[in-house]
Amino acid sequence: MADTTPTPTPAADPAAAWRGRRRRKDHGTKRDAVIRTAARAFDERGYHNTSLDDIAAALGVTKPTIYYYVPNKEQLLFECFLAGLEPIRAALRRAEQTQGSGRDRLREVIHDYAVAIASEYGWCMVRAEHQDLGPELSAQVRSLKSEIDRGIRRLLQTGISDGSIAVTDPKLAAFAIAGALNWIAHWYRAGRTLTSDEVADAFVQLLEHGLAPRAPDGGKPVRTPGRVRRAGVAAKS
């Protein structure tokens, strides 16, 4: 890298956690860089086509260095899954503590879920399937996915009870929401036309109101003006 190139932030270039900067990096920062680099490699090449050697090479370190932070590739996939999931779990915790209608609270969860899936961890979150993980990690993945699913169903049920949501089957609705959002990992790439926040706003609108035109007296906007405006920008891409 030429000296004139701006130093990438750790988020933009995980390898920067190792090189260039003289100050000592802590164990957690380097471990995060390993996980982030793995997430990007799995996304680009697929889990089965990515070796720990590839990840070490991307970071400019040796494979034993990788082993210092994670015991194996399976654990790396699991760690990517956890890193991506945490913002969604945090959004659900906030929703549980917030006042407001079920729909208002679910809206924020959908937004933050979309942003999380549009992150570099999105592909791992969607790909962390039981056939790639041993029984113990697989059980943990299923448990955490169920926790998210139950949280969304609870908010749907709250919205049905308070009249802010009109679906007949919260279980199917939760699957539809999760599907639309998880799929973002299949098509979204950062740095193209839309930011993850713009995608999230557009998905909130779609999931709340569907494809059908709203009746004249049902047309009041449901996001704050700022968010509606950003979704409008997304619409032009």
Add this chain to the structure above:
Amino acid sequence: MADTTPTPTPAADPAAAWRGRRRRKDHGTKRDAVIRTAARAFDERGYHNTSLDDIAAALGVTKPTIYYYVPNKEQLLFECFLAGLEPIRAALRRAEQTQGSGRDRLREVIHDYAVAIASEYGWCMVRAEHQDLGPELSAQVRSLKSEIDRGIRRLLQTGISDGSIAVTDPKLAAFAIAGALNWIAHWYRAGRTLTSDEVADAFVQLLEHGLAPRAPDGGKPVRTPGRVRRAGVAAKS
């Protein structure tokens, strides 16, 4: 299998294409049985954890017999993808030839898409990713997926033009629809509470109208009474 057991149909038991019945089965039927069996095996164990030996064993044939119908596992994944995709392509062809609003025509495509993804081919359709296929088959998968995507976007655009659909970004809406529908492959299992038709009806309702309650004069049902009733049954599961 005991003599008293009813003979399974080929759809229920692909291995029946080989055994039990004395009449000669044609090449196409046996090839279909290989593809269907592969689809089920990939679904249950994952593509990388399924060998041609496993598929041969499930059919009660030898591996050379499998090679008579398909050259390799990669081609099998591709054939599963094609078999699952065909009903969606057919639905899009019908939609192109049908009169009616964009939303009316899209509704039927969404329904048939959901049923196709809930079939045994669903997992292969969602899993047939470029990293598991060589460059040529991968290019064909991408081309066919793009064709579906373009077809859905065209119907969305038609609906926007005729006023039956109100979305600001047909591209994002097409991704949301595809995501919600493709995700069915992750959670739906045949033979449980809901038929694939019931799931399809419920998803049509959700994607058309979203989570928000409809305004009083926007509440007219959009499916035929029979379909609405079946979606109501789905809602109780």
